[in-house]
Amino acid sequence: MNTLVRENHTGGERQATEQFTAPAATVLENADGYTLEVEMPGVNKENLEMWVENNELTILGRRALPSVEGALIHRESRSENFQRSFELDPSIDAGRISAKIEQGVVTLTLPKAEQVKPRKIAVS
Amino acid sequence: MSLIRYQTPCSVMWPSLNRWANLRDDLDTLLDLPFWNGSSRQSQLFSGWTPALDLYQNNDNIVAIVELPGMRKEDIEISLQDGTLTISGERKEEQSKENGATRTERFTGKFCRSITLPTRVDANKVNATYKDGMLTVTLPKAEEAKPKQIQINLN
Numbered sequence: 142m143n144t145l146v147r148e149n150h151t152g153g154e155r156q157a158t159e160q161f162t163a164p165a166a167t168v169l170e171n172a173d174g175y176t177l178e179v180e181m182p183g184v185n186k187e188n189l190e191m192w193v194e195n196n197e198l199t200i201l202g203r204r205a206l207p208s209v210e211g212a213l214i215h216r217e218s219r220s221e222n223f224q225r226s227f228e229l230d231p232s233i234d235a236g237r238i239s240a241k242i243e244q245g246v247v248t249l250t251l252p253k254a255e256q257v258k259p260r261k262i263a264v265s
Numbered sequence: 266m267s268l269i270r271y272q273t274p275c276s277v278m279w280p281s282l283n284r285w286a287n288l289r290d291d292l293d294t295l296l297d298l299p300f301w302n303g304s305s306r307q308s309q310l311f312s313g314w315t316p317a318l319d320l321y322q323n324n325d326n327i328v329a330i331v332e333l334p335g336m337r338k339e340d341i342e343i344s345l346q347d348g349t350l351t352i353s354g355e356r357k358e359e360q361s362k363e364n365g366a367t368r369t370e371r372f373t374g375k376f377c378r379s380i381t382l383p384t385r386v387d388a389n390k391v392n393a394t395y396k397d398g399m400l401t402v403t404l405p406k407a408e409e410a411k412p413k414q415i416q417i418n419l420n
Contacts, residue, residue, distance in 0.1 A: 180335065207399060209328055212322050214321065217317035
């Protein structure tokens with residue numbers, strides 16, 4: 142598979158106990174790597190968690206919504222926190238992934254490895 | 266859902282929405298239901314981007330909260346006319362052409378939301394803040410719209 146990511150729907154243990162909503166994401170590719178933009182309105186730096194496990198990148202954002210006193214008279218937003226997992230392409234150097242969050246948009250830079258080295262496979 | 270190849274959200278969404286709208290039109294014609302006035306909802310559906318809007322009310326204020334991730338402050342416009350609050354704006358495509366998109370779910374382009382406020386507000390004291398991609402518009406109620414306790418006088 143040549144492209145960055147395949148989505149993983151199975152999720153981890155967290156998903157069994159908590160409902161999440163999948164944030165909208167845009168994936169851009171250039172010669173140096175990939176850029177992943179994920180929309181998480183209401184999430185700030187402190188409430189954002191990201192980890193790579195088993196070649197899978199997971200982004201979890203907990204919403205810190207503006208607290209308003211009073212009665213809710215019209216609602217369109219969803220209250221669930223955001224979580225989404227992406228399978229990383231082997232060409233990505235997972236050790237050099239960097240991220241920033243700005244006005245509710247997480248931007249991840251996923252650089253490609255300088256050289257995708259051939260790997261030996263041991264026979265057990 | 267495979268995450269591999271480029272798809273515009275529109276190309277996925279529109280056919281089904283078209284069918285939905287057609288079906289509804291058919292139902293309207295067939296059953297002649299004037300009370301099902303969903304024309305505003307329909308126009309929102311077809312504009313592409315409809316940021317979620319929540320509305321709160323307390324004794325002093327009406328508060329609108331809109332999810333607008335990744336906007337610039339200058340690109341958001343808020344106006345108030347005849348008791349209707351309108352929030353509009355545009356998200357510009359920032360990425361250069363050399364980047365190929367393998368997946369596009371984020372909306373770019375214009376949006377416009379209008380909501381009729383339940384009470385009169387003081388247009389001069391409206392306050393808006395933008396933080397973490399959430400726009401909060403606080404609209405103080407006009408004096409005559411605030412709830413009032415009325416004293417009973419005993420003779």
